[in-house]
Amino acid sequence: MSGAELGDEDAADVRRVLDGDVAAFGGIVRRWHVRLLDLAWRFCRDRSMAEDMAQEAFVRAFRALESFRGDAAFSTWLTAVALNSYRNALRNRPPPLIDLEGIRLGSPEAGPLMKLIAGERAEAVRHMVATLPDLYRDPIVLYYFKEMNLAEAAEILHVPEGTLKARLHRGKEFLKRRLAAAGILHGGTHGQ
């Protein structure tokens, strides 16, 4: 299904919901729930919490549907609503815990289980992203969530592309320092 067709379906559902047909919102939920769940998961690394966050994001989007004017793509608008909702949900919660046992570089028992360890190390890196300050976490999560589409991520975050680029660069440097300090990745990640 093409983006245009999706956009048409979304626009039609939005019109029906605004005309009072609440059930039409089901179409929007069916089309976008995987994306919103995936985004929530990247922020909190907790399945149950991700479901709660995504549900709340849909409710917020339903309440704010009148504010969708069609200037941006529906997916961009919905992601921006979800992002605000996720930020609020995470504001007063402790960052996810990272289990570093057995995944530090140079663990003597890592040899035979290298593949498993690599997977766990990757998961620890993703956890570490979720613990970054908002200023770096949001651009990194959104940029990779949007498959490295800088323009779309910048539009969702309401910042110029140059600003997003700078935050991404600083955020990644910050992340690399933290990962190196935790013994998860070497100081420089290039060529590993």
Next chain:
Amino acid sequence: MDDLDRILISDELLGVRANFVAAVMQAVESAAAEPPPLPFPWRAFGAGVLACLGWSASGVWLLDILAASTADVIATLAAVGAPLEYAAAAVFGTLAILALQRTRRDLQVW
């Protein structure tokens, strides 16, 4: 693209709970059934602001009048102060003489 890029782009949540969409729609329908939020009472707020402004203006006006009338009273008293003092002294003096005369009469009676 470095290792970090590869790790971060490959992140995804596997599987979605079967009744997740139904749960979301239930929450949405509950939200739709809720009464709309009370609108901000702009009329009452405006009336309150106008009343406050009215009170403030009338307070300033009354203070001006009071200050002017108080100044007038003080100036008038200051102007007639000296004659009043003489008159008061005369009154007290007369009363004192009368009191002395009465005392002398009483003593003579005894």
